[in-house]
Ligand SMILES: Nc1ncnc2c1ncn2[C@@H]1O[C@H](COP(=O)(O)OP(=O)(O)OP(=O)(O)O)[C@@H](O)[C@H]1O
């Protein structure tokens with residue numbers, strides 16, 4: 001029953017089936033030009049593409065562009081975020097299941113591999129896929145054949161796989177967490193999406209685009225940046241990449257519509273942003289020490305009135321809220337995700353007065 005409920009909610013939440021709209025990859029610097037030409041080169045091929053880049057750099061946008069520029073564009077793109085759903089659900093979602101395969105499987109259902117026949121299957125956060133599922137994925141990548149859960153007959157798929165990750169998969173292979181053979185299957189083509197800090201003037205192109213866009217949406221005038229604020233914008237490393245830039249623009253568009261933003265007002269938006277450090281370490285506790293130190297250094301360089309206890313408390317709360325969000329408020333699963341026991345999670349939630357979503 002639980003599995004059935006989860007499968008239903010999964011359709012709405014974690015896994016996405018969308019008709020893609022025109023993806024607009026902005027920027028005119030050399031790394032973005034290279035990205036565009038790689039997309040154009042690889043789009044027509046039926047072979048897999050592995051998209052790698054820090055959080056918020058635009059990996060999903062790249063995956064959608066690959067689909068839109070391919071001959072498969074008229075078909076629906078299927079996307080599954082491997083980190084956002086319980087591992088037990090990945091298998092039936094990708095491969096389908098037979099009637100009666102588990103409690104609640106009242107009818108058989110095709111999985112995304114079959115649904116995405118002649119289309120593109122985007123496997124986001126592929127680095128989070130558990131090893132046993134990596135073995136199953138390898139099999140379908142080898143010959144296009146697979147079996148649904150509880151099925152005896154093989155099905156086949158012609159789906160073009162695009163996978164994305166912010167992890168260093170070679171390091172994951174060395175650590176025994178990712179299969180080398182699957183890595184080689186997935187990475188026939190690889191695309192490295194550049195970090196925003198490598199994109200120089202594109203930070204202004206993106207600023208201009210988003211502030212016009214959000215002002216138009218709100219029916220207001222766009223804000224402008226004063227001279228010092230402009231220099232601060234160009235010096236800021238944007239550890240959360242384009243997503244962080246866009247969020248800052250959304251906040252400024254709301255607070256300072258039609259006004260000139262000064263250095264202090266801009267600093268207030270760059271300061272204490274919970275997004276600023278998490279994405280830089282891949283949003284994962286598994287980040288290595290050097291990555292964490294690097295991200296912390298960047299944050300300390302730009303933050304005023306930094307407070308370690310407050311920052312750590314915000315992080316802790318962020319993880320708790322994310323786990324509750326991912327598990328639709330299921331305390332037991334959230335505790336498991338966080339690697340703490342249920343009572344510990346509960347007492348933290350009482351401390352934060354985190355709202356538990358209604359079940
Ligand atoms: N070059 C770009 N031009 C325009 N918009 C961009 C660009 N790069 C990223 N974006 C926008 O930034 C946001 C984040 O991009 P996206 O979700 O593709 O990042 P991601 O790499 O998949 O992040 P994560 O690793 O956190 O999943 C999206 O709104 C996307 O449209």
Ligand SMILES: [Mg+2]
Pocket residue numbers: 059060124
């Ligand atoms: Mg993404």
